[in-house]
Amino acid sequence: MATFRELHRGNAPRLLPNAWDAGSALAFAAAGYPAVGTTSFGIAASAGLPDGGRTGKAATAALAAQLCRLAVHITVDSEDGYSDDPAEVADFVAELAALGVAGVNLEDITDGHLVAPAAFAAKIAAVKRRSPDMFVNARVDNFWFGEQAAVDVVLRRARAYADAGADGIFVPGGADPEDIRGLTAGIGLPVNLLAHPSLSVSELWELGVRRVSSGSLPYRASVDAAVNVANALRDGKQPLAATSYREMQARLEAHVAGNAP
Template structure:
């Protein structure tokens, strides 16, 4: 089960895809679970992140990823609605596609939301789809609002009491902050990949899940620019997975063969 991956000897390293091609690449690389990145989905559709503009694209991608032979978790921003029942209905539609987990944020438009309203969404989801792994995101550190460990723990407790299965605290965090957060939360804690700490070091601090977030998407965009710059500046084309290998993955997926 997807839940079990949060209780292994090492943290679950979760790659975040923005389309089917990137997800198939992660599956081919041997990852047991794949998530989505709301930023990558929104950006590749020409929209900013976090403004509820990516709901349709997210649902369409979930319909594809639910067919993969790995666990899939979907980033649904704040649930795309203020109505807890509408959020729960949307998550139930994802469960019907084979999705095992969702991330739900406690912020919108760059600011924290009232935590009781977020807890109501979590509770509604768990009532309707109890088997869904709900990863409640606490955005104090991400948006630098009430950015203290105590404030994070207060919000995390409200979401845990509402039925959350995990707590996601994004942002560049110090080792001391991470240790304080994991020690104060009785659920698996998820953080983004950190610029100064390895996955193993994060595990030693009590982290149970490490997400790549939008990093792969941003790296892919950088790599695309660098590849064309190499050609423009007279260098040889960089090495890459062949067209034929990527084409065969898509053909296998579309004929129902294992990814």
């Protein structure tokens, strides 16, 4: 199997599905995805919490420990590293590395606002010193949070993070094709975007994007699907077909026994 790093250098677009629990990760693995990420929103929402605010650290680590038993690469959405202290962020990522996690996302926003690029770069540098083999996907949140949302500003941040040792750059919220092309041309690392509302994964590839994440979309769609099933039953309609109880139970039993895909 290709390494997680090699998956970013293939000749086809890489779609990364994001799981929120063991069941969703098992389903993605069974569907043939060689790498599965986690979604901080999905994990938080499953616990009845809003995303962000550093509330998901323990749940994220616990899920990572479960998922690393799968025969796929696991990358973990770690918000801002759950600390302002680079050493504490490096400690947390080192714990993930010891579990077998292949990559982490770290974001340059805290409490809904961008942090100074130098402060975030210090986190990346600390992580790479402690866990040099970890694939650090540095998230640049200008577009996502609408702060200084310009390509040149994003490029300056991305280059600072690359200099600190980042292995990839994640720019959620990028929407305009010319902006995307400018980002991928100006960043010397694999660029990651969220699944786009109007551009296909292959079209993003043509614009230079090398990794496309589903983000929290599968979690949100699953909640909608659950409501639609309940509504169909209530209204006397036939609900959509679903994977059988026996098949899902078999996956979970295999996972517990250490034989999951």
